[in-house]
Amino acid sequence: MDRKKKHLLHFYLLAAPALLGLLLFALGPIVASLAISFTDWDILSKPAFLGLKNYQELLFHDKLFLKSLWNSLYYTIFGVPLGVVGGLLIAMLLNTKVRGIPIYRTLFYLPAVVPAVASAVLWIWVFDPDLGILNESLRFIGFSTTPKWLASTEWAMPALIIMSLWGLGAGMIIYLAGLQGIPEHLYEAAKIDGAGRWHLFWHVTVPHMSPIIFFNLIMGIIWSLQGGFTQAYIMTEGGPANSTLFYTYYIFRKAFEEFQMGYSSALAWVLFVIILVITALVFKYARKKVYYEYLGGGS
């Protein structure tokens, strides 16, 4: 056997599990999901073909579809930019050369290792209107009326966004790795030219960090649009008055509580398309601002 054929054999032997997984757990299910979305199916009986009826129903008649989509968009519009900017600012703070910085880095990162279920349980308690530490602190500062947080339709979603910022550390650590890759001499050179802090930030830090900011933004949007399930399931059960019924939670209810596999697949596909469109738009408009020179290999 010549070298080329050998390589081919070795490659496919080693990559076989992953390629099979790609078919079984990614590409296959996408196609299957689309097919199921045209049916009425409760798994137990035979699926009945409905054509586009599921899509008509959800787009024109289902109020919860719009409500849950809006909830997920709201969560994303506020949560992702706050997370991206906050993560970068904290990474910059943690990139200063002062004593004890490894300890501070650990403290800021720690919440990111807390499992979602545990942090949900913990934050129910933090948000308790009467006994929670958040309102206790607000009262201590001097607020006479404090929000009811998870029990109020206006404040439940902001509460979950605040909670998501607690886990900022996960994105922060990627920024930190990036900041450490910016050559020091660039700052020195800019300083000699008389650049101030603000100037250094906008003309040295941001351009060099832009590929990472872009990566975090894209992944943040994708995750956030389908996120919130664990928090909502444990903390609010989607309430009050569906104000925290995230899109994924709605899919979960339709699929695993009402066993409407067809309808929930249609919901999932609509989300898939929305995510594709938003991601494509972000790619189109944000990519131009991304500065790739120092990424190496021009990837």
Next chain:
Amino acid sequence: MKLQLWEKTATYTMLVIGSIVFLIPFLWLLATSFKTPNEVAESARLNIPGVFYKQAKPELSFKFTFPADSTKITPATKKVLLTMAENLRLQGRDIILVEVVSPDDSIYSDFLSRDLRNRRRDALKRVVVREGLINENRSLLSYDKNLAPNEFVVREAKNIFFNYIASLRLVPLVRFFGNTLLIILYALLGTVFSSAICAYAFARFKVPGSGVLFAILLATMMLPGVVTLIPIFILFEKIGWINTFKPLIVPAYFGGGAFNIFLLRQFFLTLPKDIEDAASIDGAGWLGILFRIVIPLSKPALITVAIFTFMYLMNEFMTPLIYLHDVEKFNIAVGLNLFRSQYVDRVPWGPLMAASTLMILPMILVFFFAQRYFIKGIALTGMK
């Protein structure tokens, strides 16, 4: 960059304030896990010293006599028991867990909590008798040999870890941790092994089309999980894997995730090819090179993958929720919610916080143990 004094001061101020803000929920969790129900219901403060003041209270116990005609724990005996406990509570005592061993050796335990929704004192009267959770461990119960055969002493839990002990009684927490460990062990093995061999394939063997395959593989990272969720569920349902650990384990053996493959491939590409060539000249086969040379050299990267996977698996909630139906199959993520779903209007906050602490503890330990690998590993992903 040299920092000026005011900059240094500002930096430290922000660092300290930030650390406190990030840390407070943890301290709050820890403090609550040591609070008695009355303390939980009365104060939001972080009074960790509450533990010590609790310790200083005199020990309390009350004697419980079974009716002469019966040695079984019947609803009537439970009622007597709970009335006694309730009276003590009205005297201002805090009782976390009431347990009694009946002469037929069954144990009855119940959690007593002030109803947090209705925080007035008379809410105490609404203690509900629930079917007991039978447990073989009876360390909370003081068993006094001088008592008559049908007499038992119920004692207030004085151990400062009372909430931790109670959490083990209220839900089968040990079982949940065991299940979690089992699932994670197998899934971790599968992920590390299959992502390593796949990454090696893409790093070393350039074959026609491998670039496109790699791009498709990476693109799945951006694929929303909810789209594939339902067909995969139906697949596992059809082959009878619902209510088993298999749906949580088996997929890990099929590639182990695009991100892990990407990370390992990047690492393998940095290994000098000379070592492999030398081994090849020495007569090592291609598998020998992979398992005896490449994998041992890649320990930091493999550990990084293992840590990421561990955190991911502990974080997962919807998947176990969908696939695990019987309480005895629950992992810790689903099991933790049992505290809330099973005790709807009298959630045992102290024990729940204790159980949450137990869940977070291994994460923090792993993080500290693996921190240096972790940060190195992230720097290796090439995202700089």
